[in-house]
Amino acid sequence: MSELPKTFDPAEIEARWYARWEGEGLFRPDRPDADPWTIVIPPPNVTGSLHIGHALDVTLQDILTRHARLKGKDALWVVGTDHAGIATQMVVERNLARENVTRASLGREAFTQRVWEWKAESGGQITRQLRRLGASCDWANERFTMDDGFSRAVIEAFVRLHEAGLLYRDKRLVNWDPHFRTAISDLEVETREVQGKFWHLAYPLADGSGHISVATTRPETMLADMAVAVNPSDDRYTHLVGKQIRLPITGRLIPIVTDEHADPELGSGAVKITPGHDFNDFEVGRRAGIEARDMLNMLDADARIIQTADGLVPDTLIGLDRFEARKAVVAQLEAEGTLERVEDRVIQTPYGDRSGVVIEPWLTDQWYVDAKTLAGPAIEAVRSGTIKVVPESWTKTYYNWMENIQPWCVSRQLWWGHRIPAWFAEDGRVFVARDEAQAQAQAGDGVALTRDPDVLDTWFSSALWPFGTLGWPEEGGKLPRHYPNDVLISGFDILFFWDARMIMQGLQMTGEVPFRTLYLHGLVRDATGAKMSKSKGNTVDPLGLIDRYGADALRFTLAAMESQGRDIKLDEKRVEGYRNFATKLWNASRFAQANGIGGSSGREPPAATGIVNQWIVAETQATVHRMDLAIADLRFDEAANTIYQFAWSRFCDWYLELIKGAVDEETRAVAGWVLDQILVMLHPFMPFVTEELWGLLGTRKTPLITADWPMADARAIDPAASADVKWLIRLVEEVRAARTEVNVPPAARTELMVLATARAGYTAGSAPPVPRDLIARIERLRLPLRRLARVDRAIFLNMGIEIDLETGEHLDVSRDGQGERTLGPQIVIDDMTFILPLEGVIDVGAERDRLAKALAAAAKERDALAGRLGNASFVERAKPEAVEKARADHDARAAEAERLEAALARLG
């Protein structure tokens, strides 16, 4: 055992221990007979790098995983990465662009080959970074959403959904991203408020009898208008219903129809209908009997103007980008005199969350999942409590979304992803099958088949993660033992994207919920509360924090700040503070080492007879109990604060101080045991420094990572011992405060006079005797009292007893002499007054102020309690124990006040 330096080097410890844990398979020790415990990581994008949100997410998961492992469970933390369709395709395309190569020029085969190559070279960054954080995942079985096994699960899920009639192909409007040229789901669209305009147009009636006004934020779509709608109850337009309009520019004849969608209160009450380019209008068109295939389309995949089916769009507009087209159309309307007026207006505009371009409602054939049907059991699972959501308040959001869920568009016009297992015949028939042979069998011999070129939404596959990683659809394996997972941890920002879809898919595919508990944490924000973003430049790099303070400090910070239902505002000062905590622990261990305190032999606390030892054993057990409760409730902040307070404020500040200079065999055993319990309980939060100290402090059967979590109630402790130490702590604190306030020089040593009377005079014969049990208590505590209160002798007035606290010797003192003692700072604890005889040394004015202040506080409290007790309704109606407590408190405060008054009187 080498001597520990004053501070330690986190980087060296972290690298060394992580390599050893992983190398020795300690993240997944073989425990076939233990209770299984399972969590799956939200698979980070393979393109990703660790950001602070990951750091929080992973820290919380690692805390639970390490805790479960210490509890002896067969803890499995499934890890892997997500192929992240669009994101990855983007990265590789960008790389290709540097070589002046386009995706199209490579072709699909070669392109996807390049993506795999990229993944092999660069895809490991995020997983290396997870290791730096200390994540104890099962790396030996790392998965990828596009590995063979997982891909089989994806195909299987698709086919099964199709067989169940829960997945279908449909032609309707989708959210089209013209930048990526793919459909995206509702969730991938974010609505932004942008400054736009509201154009009022006068559409002429075909019979020349006038016009009807409509207003639009998208005038260019009038090229594909197919009707004007008015509300059936709108009397203003009844006479026009059924008449034709001759559209400006195209000259198309369109009818005036009635539809509830038209709101008489808005604008003119008449609205233009463009079924091929607006979600509302699509529905209006459907109700008017227009089939999707007959709806006019005026845009191509790049959102450029194309000729409509009726050939009426002027050639001058063909090929224009949608925004250029808008200008051109407006100019022409203005020239024709059909533009009535233009208003400025804030418009809710849909943007692609990845591309950042305006999303276009576009008519295409896509695959849809019948989310509404899947949502039923998923709602029920939460409502019935089969899945517990923490914090519970999120259930409302969950229900609200689930109950209004729309069909989920799962096909994407990309190359990187799970290719959809559907084959088309030339006649338009579609065959969904597990492979081409099966599809061919369905289609019949000789039918030429072409596979659907599209791939699946990345979230379709990640929804299968909790069971697809465990071997599903194969039976057996890890599945029965580790599914459902115990808990899932994710940020609330992916509640709909991922969590809800896992629940739906899990229930549909396995008949069981994917996890028993869903824990949702908040976002990590900067110190001012702003959302972190690359563009704002306020991101905090977790790896930089690890470099500066160590992974332990960062982890502890995130855990301590993780209170349920709240975002985290990360302040680097906090990380620094917890780095200091790690150093504190390190130095406590140095002290231990220097005093021959080493590792303990087991979970059972050593037998303790000394009061200080008994006290710390009881405190330790209480701490274990609090930790167990906090972790069971997923109260990460509470757990972190509990062990922090215990280690620093109890163990270091008091226990180690109390045992200094009196480290005997029993104390060595107890101190070693307590320190070990601290290391174990702290290990999930600060795995590295605790593991290092565990190794340095003793010869161990096992590294800390696979040690045993403490038992809360290992040994019954005599409560009297705790009472002694708690009393001592109060006395020492009061003595220190008194000394400081009256400016006693820090180095000065005093005597401690003990006085059992409230009366001002304390000369010989005037005071009652000091209770024997107090004398005995002081004798028991004499050494720590001597050391911490800086008193050498206890003088029991009127008892003829003085005790030398160093030796415990009773000095023979004549009764008469005792009344002549000088005055000094006075301390009142319960029914006892203590005096530090320092007359002449102290600042009498300051002492008077101090006592007066204490008296005022005690009197105020006494009077408040007296008032309460004087209230008849309180005595009658309050809980009896509340009344009793008020009485006891009142009496204690009254006694204290009385003694403080006497103390003041003694000062003269």
Next chain:
RNA sequence: GGGCGCGUAGCUCAGUGGUAGAGCACUGUGUUCACACCGCAGGGGUCGCAGGUUCAAUCCCUGCCGCGCCCACCA
């Protein structure tokens, strides 16, 4: 428009129907053989505002003010 959350010490946040807590920051101080990334002591809050329920409200209820987020087809 609907929903959720927040408003407690200078800052970041816990918390409880019955005398307000932590960390950081701040002030003073350094006797002590682990630690100045430390010790000891201290100052600092009408718990957003207004009503209500209650013997008692920072905590429960209602309203209001302020802040944040999510969802939603006013063309």
